[in-house]
Amino acid sequence: MEKPHLVTCTAPVNIAVVKYWGKRNEELILPINSSLSVTLHQDQLKTTTTVATNKSFKEDRIWLNGKEEDVTHPRLQSCLREIRRLARKRHNDGDATSTDLTGLSQKVHICSINNFPTAAGLASSAAGFACLVYSLAQAFGVEGELSGIARQGSGSACRSMYGGFVQWIMGNQEDGKDSLAQQVEPESHWPELRILVLVASAERKPIGSTSGMQTSVQTSGLLKHRAESVVPHRMEEMIKAVRGKDFAAFAELTMKDSNQFHATCLDTYPPIFYLNRVSQQVIHLVHRYNRHYGETRVAYSFDAGPNAVIFTLQQHVPEFVHLVQHFFPPETNGENFIKGLPVKHAAASEQLKQSVGLEPMPKGINYVISTKAGPGPRVVKDPSLHLLTPDGFPKP
Ligand code: DP6
Secondary structure, X not given: OOOOEEEEEEEEOEEEEEOOOOEEEOOOXXXXXXXXXXXXXXXXXXXXXXXXXEOOOOOOEEEEOOEEEOOOOHHHHHHHHHHHHHHHHHHHOOOOOOOOHHHHOOEEEEEEEEOOOHHHOOOOHHHHHHHHHHHHHHHOXXXXXXXXXXXXXXXXXXXXXXXXXXXXXXXXXXXOOOOEEEEEEOHHHOOXXXXXXXXXXXXXXXXXXXXXXXXXXXXXXXXXXHHHHHHHHHXXXXXXXXXXXXXXXXXXXXXXXXXXXXXXXHHXXXXXXXXXXXXXXXXXXXXXXXXXXXXXXXXXXXXXOOOEEEEEEHHHHHHHHHHHHHHOOOOOOHHHHEEEOOOOXXXXXXXXXXXHOXXXXXXXXXXXXXXXXXXXXXXXXXXXXXXXXXXXXXXX
16 A cells, blocks of 8 residues: 655644634635734644545544544535645646646545643634645645635634734635735744733633624624724734834734723623633733833733733743732642743832732632744654654554
């Protein structure tokens, strides 16, 4: 039997600072507004995917985090169909580097894992679909613009196709061909920027983005106002703040946008609650910290769950992390509280703690992941890192 052809890639998570919430077309995943995000570094958070192709495979199959999943999932099918369509088009156009036709008809085995716990409640669908599309493209010899395909797996996944600062332009066409992601600045543009993911000890899984935004589109007048009258100008302001590395402007726009997104959730009928008591305390902590210094040094952003994502500059990280640890005292092992990029030890003054003046919430935050902006999807060269065996089945 001929051995399968294996390819392995990794892709990053992204955090939106101008949020995507609401679709105008459910099937093609076309949004009602543009959005902008920061791609997080893959050293801390990434999805790894191996794709195997072989003549002998009877059907497409997929394993996610060790468990076989239903390959007929419509969004997965959209991505597979679109990549095969593109590969066929390249072949018909006579592109020499594209796969031969026998390769195109081959079935795939896909295996994917995250290097962060799903239980952490971090949106894994963006990294997951970005990685799937990037790996399939490698396997079928397809190059070029792929964000429009990743978008059909999960809207936010299109932004994970690029590193650094990325906008998803909503587009106007019915067929969605102009609804694509585009890099605004690469990850090297703002090296002082730091990102802290405060993983809250969530009680239960909140309502998912897909159905949440559906209800919001149907019922929230505020969401309509946001999409039509707030986001277009905010996108321009955000791009200006990023390009000019204007942290105060970037931070204020980020917090206002997160707050407006959660306001549209409350305006949804019946309302959706993603923020919990811990999230609210983090919001107070950030505003009181900034007020203490009379300067916007730290910003927060929340997606469809209670975890806070903090943006700040490198020089403020040690003190702010100390405050987080002070107001959310971890159980015992303070050592494991900070994961990712090392954080220097620093103390916060009594005066600062007093002016923050919050009631400590023991164990409110499980741990902190310290990271920065990072690059887009990558091919993994080392064959020992394939997630599938040479026969095309998940490694034990
Ligand atoms: C709150 O991309 O997960 O994280 O397109 O239905 O898969 P689907 O939704 P998804 O929504 C993400 C929503 C958000 C904001 C954002 O990332 O822009």
